Structure formats: structure tokens, C-alpha cells
Amino acid sequence: MNALFLAALLATPGISRDTFGVPTLTAPRLDQAFRLAGEAAAQDRLWQMEMSRRAARGSMAEIRGKAFVDSDREIRLSGYTDAELLAQVRALPPAARDAWSAYAEGINANIKARKQANALPVGYKELGFEPEPWTVEDSAAIAVMMARRFGFGGAGELRNYAFLTYLKTQPAASGVAVEVLRDIAWWNDPAAITTVSRAEDPQAKDHLQFPEPSLATSKAQVDALPRANLLELASAIRLASAETSTRVAQSVRAPYKAGSYAAVISGAGSKSKKPLMLGAPQMGHGMPSVIFEQRMATPSLRAEGMAIPGIPGIVLGRTPSFSWTLTSGVGDLADIFFFPRKDADHYLFGEEAKKIERVNHIIKVKGEAPVTVTQQRTHWGPVILDSRTGNALYVQRSTLWMRELVGFGKILELQSARDGAGIRKAISGIPLSFNFFYATAKGEIGWRFCGDIPLRANGLDPRFPARGTPANDWKGMIPANKMPYVVNPKSGRLLNWNNKPAAWWPNFDTPIWGELFRVSALHEAMKEFDGTTDGLVEAAAKISRSDEATGAHFAVQLQKALRDAPPSDPIQLEAMQQLNSVGMFRSADDVGARIYDETNVSMQELLFSKVIGSALGNLRIIAQPTLVNRALEGKTEVDYLAGRAPAELWRQAFFAACARLKTQLGNNVSDWGYQPGTIRYGQLVPIPHVGRGTFISLMDWGKPAEMRTVAGPGQTEIGPHSTDQADLVRNWQFKRQP
Numbered sequence: 001m002n003a004l005f006l007a008a009l010l011a012t013p014g015i016s017r018d019t020f021g022v023p024t025l026t027a028p029r030l031d032q033a034f035r036l037a038g039e040a041a042a043q044d045r046l047w048q049m050e051m052s053r054r055a056a057r058g059s060m061a062e063i064r065g066k067a068f069v070d071s072d073r074e075i076r077l078s079g080y081t082d083a084e085l086l087a088q089v090r091a092l093p094p095a096a097r098d099a100w101s102a103y104a105e106g107i108n109a110n111i112k113a114r115k116q117a118n119a120l121p122v123g124y125k126e127l128g129f130e131p132e133p134w135t136v137e138d139s140a141a142i143a144v145m146m147a148r149r150f151g152f153g154g155a156g157e158l159r160n161y162a163f164l165t166y167l168k169t170q171p172a173a174s175g176v177a178v179e180v181l182r183d184i185a186w187w188n189d190p191a192a193i194t195t196v197s198r199a200e201d202p203q204a205k206d207h208l209q210f211p212e213p214s215l216a217t218s219k220a221q222v223d224a225l226p227r228a229n230l231l232e233l234a235s236a237i238r239l240a241s242a243e244t245s246t247r248v249a250q251s252v253r254a255p256y257k258a259g260s261y262a263a264v265i266s267g268a269g270s271k272s273k274k275p276l277m278l279g280a281p282q283m284g285h286g287m288p289s290v291i292f293e294q295r296m297a298t299p300s301l302r303a304e305g306m307a308i309p310g311i312p313g314i315v316l317g318r319t320p321s322f323s324w325t326l327t328s329g330v331g332d333l334a335d336i337f338f339f340p341r342k343d344a345d346h347y348l349f350g351e352e353a354k355k356i357e358r359v360n361h362i363i364k365v366k367g368e369a370p371v372t373v374t375q376q377r378t379h380w381g382p383v384i385l386d387s388r389t390g391n392a393l394y395v396q397r398s399t400l401w402m403r404e405l406v407g408f409g410k411i412l413e414l415q416s417a418r419d420g421a422g423i424r425k426a427i428s429g430i431p432l433s434f435n436f437f438y439a440t441a442k443g444e445i446g447w448r449f450c451g452d453i454p455l456r457a458n459g460l461d462p463r464f465p466a467r468g469t470p471a472n473d474w475k476g477m478i479p480a481n482k483m484p485y486v487v488n489p490k491s492g493r494l495l496n497w498n499n500k501p502a503a504w505w506p507n508f509d510t511p512i513w514g515e516l517f518r519v520s521a522l523h524e525a526m527k528e529f530d531g532t533t534d535g536l537v538e539a540a541a542k543i544s545r546s547d548e549a550t551g552a553h554f555a556v557q558l559q560k561a562l563r564d565a566p567p568s569d570p571i572q573l574e575a576m577q578q579l580n581s582v583g584m585f586r587s588a589d590d591v592g593a594r595i596y597d598e599t600n601v602s603m604q605e606l607l608f609s610k611v612i613g614s615a616l617g618n619l620r621i622i623a624q625p626t627l628v629n630r631a632l633e634g635k636t637e638v639d640y641l642a643g644r645a646p647a648e649l650w651r652q653a654f655f656a657a658c659a660r661l662k663t664q665l666g667n668n669v670s671d672w673g674y675q676p677g678t679i680r681y682g683q684l685v686p687i688p689h690v691g692r693g694t695f696i697s698l699m700d701w702g703k704p705a706e707m708r709t710v711a712g713p714g715q716t717e718i719g720p721h722s723t724d725q726a727d728l729v730r731n732w733q734f735k736r737q738p
Contacts, residue, residue, distance in 0.1 A: 015040050020735055021714070021721030024295040024304075033298045034099040034312050038106025038134075040294065044716045045309040046110065047121035048288055049142075050131055052310050056141035061371075062364040063127045069363060069371055074239055076361040076373045078382055078396070085140040088405040096409040100136045103312035107134040121717075140405060142310040147404035148242065150283070151432025151451070154332035155240050155396050156509040157465045158385070160185055161336075162233035163615075163622075164222060164464075172611045178219050179637040180612060184622055185463050186630070187212040188506040191515035193523065195435065195447060195496045198503050200489040208482055210506045213461035215637070221464050226338060226390025236385035240336075240396055259283075259498060260327035260693070261522055261543065262437050263536055264445045266492035271531040272702025275439035278536040279316055279325025280693025281306070285679045288717040291315075291695050293709065303415045304737060306695045306711070313412050316697070318707055321418050322440040323699040327496050331433030331451040332508035334398035337380060337468035341391045347378060350469040354379060356393070380468060394465060399452035399477065400431055407432040420444040420487065428480035435496050441701050447494050449484040449501040452477050463509045497522050497543070514626025516553055521546035521584045533698040533708065541732050544692040545586045545676060547593065550625040554603075555582035555596055557632075561650035572658050574669045588688060589673030597674070598657035599650070600628075606649050606656075607631050607640045681713040681723060687730045698734060708734035 013027040015036050023040040027033040041049065054060045058075030060068035080088075089100055111131050114120045124130055160181055167177035188210075198204050259282035270276045283290050294314060295304035305317015316325045339347035339354075346353045357377040362370050376383035378395050385394035407430045414426035420440055427436050433451035438444075454474040460466050484501035486494070500513035507513055525539035525546075562576050578592040586593045604623035608615070608631070615622050631640040632649075641649075661672050678686035698708040712729035714722045728734060 018735075020724055021716055021719075022293045022295065022735075024297060026297045028299065030095060030298050030300055031098045031102040033296050033301070034102040035106040035109070037294055037296065037307075037312060038103035038108075039110050040106075041103075041292075041307070041309055042107045042110035042114075042134075044292055044721075045288060046107075046114070046131070046717075047123045048717055049107070049134075049310040050121075050123070052142050052145075053134075053138040056145040057138070058361070058363065061366065063129055063366055065366045066368050069365060072363045073371070073373050074242060076363065077239060077375050078242070078384065079141075079375075080144065080402075081359060082137050084402065085137040085144070088144075088402060089136045089140050092405060092409040093413065096412045099312050099412065100139060103139060104134045104136050139311055142308070143408055144404045146308060146311065147400060147407060147432055149246070150281075150328050151404075151407060151434055152333055152398070152400060153328075153330040153433045153451075154509055155334035155336055155398070156185070157336035157463065158233060158237050158240060158394065160463050160509065161222075161225065161228065161465055162230060162237060165228060165230055165233060166615070167612060170611070170613045173613075176611075176638050178222055179215065181463070182215065182218060183630070183636040183638055184627060185509065185511040186507060186514065186626070189514040189626060189630075190503060192500045192503075192513045192517060192626075193515075193519050194500045194502050194505075195449070195494065196484060196486040196489065196502050197491070200486055200491060201484070201502055202486060203482070203484065203502070203504075207502070207504045208478065210504070210508075212506070213463075217459060218461045218464065221461050221466060224467065225465060226340070226387060226392040228385075228387055229389050232385060232387055232389060236394060239384045260325075261497040261519075261540070262325050262327050262435070262494070263496075263522070263526065263539065264437050264439050264447070264494040265529075265531070265536075266445050266488065267443050267701075269492040269529075269531055270700070270702070272700050274441075274701035274703075274705075275443060275445050275699075276531075276533055276536060276701070277323050277325060277437065277439045277697070277699040278533075278540060279323075279437070279695075279697045279699075280540060281316070281326065281695055282692070283694040285681075285690060285694060285712075287681045287713050288722060289694060289711055289713060291711060292715050293695075293711050301415055304707070305697065305709075311408065313408065314415065315411065318697075318699060319415050319417075320441070322420075322423060322438050323697075323701070323707065324414070324423070324436065324438045325697065326437070327435040327498050329433035329435050329449055329451055329501070330498060330510060330512055331449070331453055332462060332510065333400055333431075333433055333451055333453065334396055335454070335456070335462065335474075335509075336384075336394055336465040337397055337472070338387075338390075338392045338394045338465050339378060339468045341393060347393050349379070350471070356383075378468070395468065397474075399454055403431050403452070406430070407434075420446055424448065424487075435498075435501070437494055437496070439699065439701060441705065443701070444488060445492075445494060446487040447485060447496070449505075451483070453483070454478075493526070495519065495522050495526060511624065511627075514624065514629075516550050516625035516629055518543075518546065524552075524584050533700050533706075536698055537732055537734075540692065540696065542585050544689040546584050546691060547586060547597070550600070552582070552584045553629070554600060554625070555579060555592075557646065558596065558599060558650045558654060561647040562654060564647065565651060567651075567655070569658075571662060571667060571669060572655065575658050575661075575672070576654075578669060578672075586674055586676065588676055591670060591672050591674070593674040594672050595654075595657060595661065598661055599653045602653035602656040602660075603628060603649060606653055610642070611638060611640060679712075679729065681726050684713070684723060684726050687726070692729075696734070707737040709737060710734045 025036040058072035167173040263278040265276040303314045359375040361373045380397040417423045430450040431452040497519040499519035525542040582592040677690040713726040
């Protein structure tokens with residue numbers, strides 16, 4: 001009877017919505033469901049999707065004028081032609097390819113209906129244009145932007161080279177510039193918290209080896225680099241990091257911020273005796289949200305969860321067989337290579353001369369003449385710096401080039417899996433850098449570090465650009481079965497906040513994973529976990545007001561230094577007493593937290609400014625907590641302590657912080673309170689603490705299985721469902737899914 005009822009229910013395509021406006025797309029065929037998905041997406045977010053496709057394709061200036069030319073230029077210099085976007089769609093498996101075409105049809109059906117009813121979003125009239133038909137290339141461009149923003153890592157070599165160039169201008173650092181850079185971009189910290197522990201790592205005794213490049217190797221590679229100046233390097237770094245277009249994406253509420261946390265608990269650790277899952281992608285907050293929700297119901301596919309306006313499919317959520325979530329993996333998927341110029345039209349690949357390919361783009365500019373942008377390409381990818389100083393082309397070579405959409409096809413394939421083996425098979429080919437977590441209805445939990453990571457040539461330091469030669473070419477990709485993973489860990493827990501995957505996995509060119517990292521706060525918050533989804537909510541609420549987990553570590557050192565030699569100044573004495581409450585988690589008006597933060601800033605300056613100066617105003621970013629800790633413990637290649645005692649430095653840093661706070665806020669220490677960041681949804685009262693998921697899902701596979709979600713401020717960009725989840729976000733409440 002249940003099967004007959006389901007068949008009858010799915011016989012007629014249709015869109016139904018729950019009390020929060022979340023659509024269920026019901027159809028007898030998969031392509032019909034995706035047509036409905038496109039139609040529902042346009043109903044909910046047409047204007048946002050219009051802005052997203054223009055931001056992703058570099059056509060914002062056409063409707064908004066010359067202020068957006070720089071963003072459009074950035075997209076065109078590193079992006080694809082329409083033909084290349086279409087080729088990526090056509091390379092998808094047939095079911096996914098049909099789904100993308102049907103999704104575009106659904107969007108166009110809504111556009112046509114809105115035009116006939118004179119009901120287009122008001123933005124079209126205000127800016128004086130009408131929507132063009134939606135194409136699969138539009139969805140592909142948004143997907144490429146998403147893949148590069150959330151599933152990409154690496155290409156930090158130019159940033160490192162720029163910093164080296166700066167260090168050589170600093171008298172105290174010029175002779176040890178490479179050593180300073182190696183300290184800042186440390187290779188591997190064995191004390192860093194990992195997703196899979198050594199004890200549970202199935203590859204602990206048999207894994208790939210990534211030996212740290214020697215100082216001599218680093219220096220030889222740096223010495224071989226062409227000359228460059230800071231201005232041209234800075235421009236290239238902005239292009240490589242998509243700095244300008246990311247700001248534009250944020251302004252138009254396209255996904256712009258990378259981060260995420262996740263927790264998966266086995267049945268042994270849950271009250272329901274079945275797996276639990278918390279998923280919380282951190283993609284930024286705004287109105288409307290950068291994401292929304294959809295449910296799909298067909299005979300071959302049933303799934304619900306988070307979707308991205310303009311891209312077909314459920315990105316993370318659940319099927320009847322399993323739930324899954326993702327966090328950005330920060331894997332090193334790209335390298336910067338340089339090619340010496342031979343002449344105006346050729347570059348040298350080793351001794352071979354190769355022709356520079358040039359692709360011309362015309363940027364239409366509202367009220368102005370069109371702008372021509374010429375993208376230069378080599379056989380290893382687009383040129384991000386044509387250095388006249390060094391007579392060389394710098395190229396960002398990425399394993400994702402022309403492969404960004406592969407992962408979206410894999411996610412659709414994944415949703416047909418019925419067990420852990422099927423899940424692992426589907427995700428093994430995802431080229432994007434993600435931590436993939438799953439929990440099945442049968443009780444299995446697991447995790448895999450996904451992404452196409454290149455096998456690099458021996459004798460190179462991935463932290464610096466290398467010359468593009470046949471000898472320096474990649475030697476293939478790390479096989480999927482050699483990537484970090486675990487199935488059913490004995491601890492019964494998988495916790496991640498974009499942290500290091502396994503003890504043997506290095507940082508490569510991006511200094512992020514160290515002993516002091518924000519995932520410590522997640523582990524601390526889970527110490528009193530009670531085995532329920534409510535307990536997961538409590539942990540998420542705690543880490544939303546964490547300080548990246550450094551307060552508890554350094555505050556102990558600071559407090560001891562002051563107890564051993566208390567200050568005599570009464571204001572400093574009062575400030576010292578406030579430090580007793582400093583820990584990982586904060587509340588508004590926390591005076592001790594504010595004093596600690598200012599003290600930490602002063603410590604960074606005391607430790608590093610004599611050697612590296614102001615670091616172009618980025619000292620607070622460069623001096624990450626792990627670097628501060630390593631310097632204080634004398635574990636760096638350069639001696640930043642220079643004979644000074646850590647305790648005395650803490651005292652000096654504290655005194656400087658008190659002086660600064662006194663000048664800024666007055667003599668009343670109780671007025672020095674910490675003020676948390678806020679989530680702002682239009683004119684609604686701001687919500688404190690931004691360190692939470694854009695979309696949060698909770699899954700309990702007990703009987704009955706239940707998923708709860710929240711996606712503030714709401715499902716739609718206008719109307720009653722545009723803000724009806726804001727209070728849920730404010731109060732850490734959730735919708736119960738049917």
C-alpha cells in the first residue's frame with residue numbers, strides 16, 4: 001500500500017510548500033523534478049540569481065556602470081568562455097546534464113510568467129533592463145564561482161613571494177627572509193588537532209610521505225625566481241584570490257565566505273542508539289540568505305537540504321538512506337609556475353618555445369564605452385601576472401581547471417547511494433577540496449578528505465613559485481584511496497572545523513593548521529555532550545562565541561606572568577582581575593576578553609615587529625596564534641625572543657593594552673567590554689555572534705528519523721517567508737522536517 005500511495009503521489013508533477021515556504025518538488029521523472037526546482041528557485045530568488053550570474057560571468061558593469069568594471073575584469077582574466085562553460089556541462093553524466101537543462105527551463109518558465117504578469121522583481125525596473133533567458137552556462141558560471149570559493153585551496157606562492165620581497169626591505173629580516181617565511185608558512189605542526197586521530201587513522205603506518213623541503217631547497221628555489229616588485233605582485237595576488245569579485249559577491253548576496261563546522265556521532269554515543277549529525281556551512285550572512293532549501297521527490301531520487309540559488313540540486317542534506325555534510329578542505333589544489341618570456345608572443349617551457357594564447361573579452365559598461373579585456377593563457381592555465389620587471393609570465397595551474405562541475409555531478413550521483421560503500425564510491429571522484437561527512441540509516445559513519453591534489457616533483461618547495469619545465473611538471477594526482485579517511489572510528493566521533501585532516505598531512509603553501517586552531521573550541525564544547533541533537537545545538541551555540549580557541553591557552557600564561565609580578569597601577573590591577581574569567585567562550589561586555597585581545601595584539605607587535613616591521617599593515621593576520629606560540633617556545637628558525645623572557649613580554653604587552661584601552665575608552669575598566677559581531681538581516685534587530693552556520697542541519701537517525709534545519713532569515717527574497725526564520729536563528733531554534 002505504501003508503494004502504491006507513493007507512486008500515485010509522484011504521478012503528477014507539482015510544487016508544494018510547507019509553513020516556512022520551503023518547496024517540495026514532486027514528479028514521476030528526475031528531469032521534471034529539476035524543471036520544477038528551477039521554477040521554484042526563480043519564484044523565491046530571481047533577483048538574487050540575476051545578480052549571481054552577472055557577478056559570476058563578469059557582466060555587472062553592463063547594468064551598474066563603471067564602478068564594477070574591476071570586478072568584471074577580474075572574472076574575465078581568470079575565467080572561462082561561454083563555450084568552455086557549456087563544454088563542462090556537456091561533460092557531465094547524462095542524468096546530471098539533463099537535470100541542468102531542465103533546471104534552466106524551469107527558471108525561464110517563471111521569467112516568462114512574470115513578464116506576462118508584469119511581476120518582475122523591482123530591481124529590473126530600477127536598473128532599466130529585463131532578464132535575458134537563463135542558460136546552463138549561467139548555472140555553470142555560478143557553480144565555478146562556488147567551487148573556487150569553497151572547494152579550492154593553494155596558490156599561495158605569490159603571496160609568499162610578495163612577503164619575501166617585502167622582507168628584503170627590512171634591515172633586521174633581509175638576511176633571514178626565507179627563514180622568516182618558513183616560520184610564517186610552517187610545513188607541519190605535529191601538535192595540530194586532526195579530523196582522524198593517529199590511533200584511528202587506517203593509514204597511520206602506511207601513508208604518502210611529504211618530507212619538509214630543506215632550507216637549502218627553499219633558498220635555491222627563491223634565488224632562481226625572476227625579479228618582481230611589490231606593486232605587480234599585489235595586483236596578481238588580488239587576481240588569484242578573486243579579492244574584488246568576492247567583495248561584489250558579498251554585496252549582491254552571492255555565496256562569498258568560506259568556512260564550516262561539522263560533528264558526527266555514532267550510535268554508541270547517542271541516546272537514540274543511531275548516528276547523529278550536525279552540519280553548518282559558514283558562507284556568510286545576509287538578506288536574503290546566500291542559500292535556501294529544497295526537497296525533491298521522484299521514484300529514483302528523494303533528497304532534501306541546502307541548495308544554492310542558480311545551481312541545480314541539493315548540495316548537502318539527507319536521503320532516506322543517509323545524511324551528509326561538507327566543510328571546506330583547504331587542500332592545495334594549485335601551484336604558481338613562471339615561464340620566462342621568449343618574445344611578445346611566446347614563452348619558454350624548459351627550452352621549448354610555446355605560443356601565448358589570447359582570449360579577448362568585451363565588457364559592456366552602462367553609460368560608457370565597452371572595455372576590452374585580454375586574457376593570456378599558457379598550456380598550464382591562465383596568466384595571473386605578466387611581469388615586466390622579471391620578463392616572465394606567472395601562471396596559476398589548478399587541478400580544477402575545466403573540472404569544477406565534476407563535483408556537482410558526483411553529488412547528484414551520490415544521492416542514489418544506499419549504503420557506505422555506495423557513498424564512498426560516489427565521492428572518490430570529487431575533485432573539489434572538501435571534508436565529506438556521512439551517517440547512514442543503518443548506523444555507519446565516515447569521513448573522507450576529498451580533492452584532486454597533485455603529486456609534485458621532488459626537490460621543490462610548494463611554498464614558492466617554481467619554473468615551468470618538464471622536470472617540474474606534476475607527476476599525476478594523489479589516488480583517492482590514499483587520501484585521509486576513516487570509517488566507523490572507535491571513538492564514535494568525527495569533529496571538524498576546517499582543520500588538518502591527518503597527522504601526516506602538511507600545510508603545503510597555506511599556513512593554517514597548527515596547535516592553536518579554532519577546532520579546539522569545538523572539542524571543548526563537546527566535552528559535556530549528552531548524546532542528543534539538543535546537545536549538538538548547545539555545542540554549536542558555544543563555538544559561535546569562541547575566540548578561535550587561543551584565549552584559554554595564552555590567558556594562562558598572561559595570568560601567571562602578572563601574578564608573579566603584579567602591577568602597581570590601580571587600573572592595571574583591576575584589569576588584571578578581569579582576566580580570571582578569560583576562556584574559549586565569550587559573552588557580550590566580557591571585559592577580560594577585550595583586555596586579552598588587546599594584549600595579544602601587543603604581543604604580536606613585541607615579538608615580530610623588530611624583525612618584520614609592520615608587515616604592510618597585516619601583522620595581525622600574519623602572526624597567527626600557532627606562530628606566536630612557536631616563537632614563545634623557541635621552535636622557530638628565527639629567534640624572535642632575542643633573549644627576552646616570555647613572561648616579561650606578556651607583562652609589557654598587558655601594560656601596552658591597558659594604556660591603549662584607557663586612551664580609547666577611559667579609566668573605568670568596566671567600560672572595556674568585548675562587543676561580539678552581529679548578524680544583520682535588513683532592519684531587524686541584529687543577532688549577536690556571527691560564528692555560526694549560514695545553514696544548520698541536525699540529523700538523528702533514531703526511530704523515527706528526524707532532520708531539523710534553520711536557514712535564516714528565510715526562504716524567499718521578499719514576502720512573509722523572507723524573514724520568518726530570523727527568530728529561529730536568534731533563539732537557536734529549528735524547523736522540524738517532515
